[in-house]
Amino acid sequence: MASPSPIAVNLTVMALFITAVASATQAATSYVNHTVGGDAGWFFNSSANITATDYSKWAANQTFNLGDYLIFRTSSNETVFQTYNETTYKSCSADDALDSDTFQYDGGFDQLGQPLSIAVPLTIEGPNYYFSDADDGVQCQQGMAFHITVNHGLGLPPSLNQPPPPPYSEPPPPPDSSPSPLSTVGGRSNDGAVGAVADALLVIGVIISSGAGALLVI
Secondary structure (H helix, E strand, C coil): CCCCCHHHHHHHHHHHHHHHHHHHHHHCCCCCEEECCHHHCCCEECCCCEECCCHHHHHHCCCEECCCEEEEEEECCCCEEEECCHHHHHHCCCCCCCCCCEEEECCCCCCCCCEEEEEEECCCCEEEEEECCCCCCHHHHCCCEEEEEEECCCCCCCCCCCCCCCCCCCCCCCCCCCCCCCCEECCEECCHHHHHHHHHHHHHHHHHHHCCCCCCCC
């Protein structure tokens, strides 16, 4: 049986390469909202101790790019943690995680059973990890977790590609508005008029009390 010619092999390789590039380009023509778990959502059945679906299997069938969003259709019975730290992900706990690589998303509800829809933007290329640490980590241990690889795609849109805000600093204290006390020099107020009157009254009082005459030139 004759072997294929080098030209035919090269043409085949080139055709496969062009197909792959075209597929990648087509997949990144727009940003996508991915509803986590599809129709099943992000839920955990505490009575049966099972997740609503296989989240790792769901993630394996998706293509994720920068600027896409993960939409967690869930409730306040579950939590949503995003981390870039594989150790944190495998531990099913954020207790020892760093604020710089692990983030919790929630809807601000304190009561259980409240419906939530949480949008998480994909802003870091490479491995991204997600889990729920509710029920002391049991949800995560029972499959309430998945990881994805975020591709570059179209890159971040302008709405997500903003510099971080400057660090917060305490405002300076307001200036002291209370009047400063009058300073005295040699026992006399720096207000010359008031001081002169006070001295004159003092001398007159001394003269009257001593009976030293009715007329005195000061």
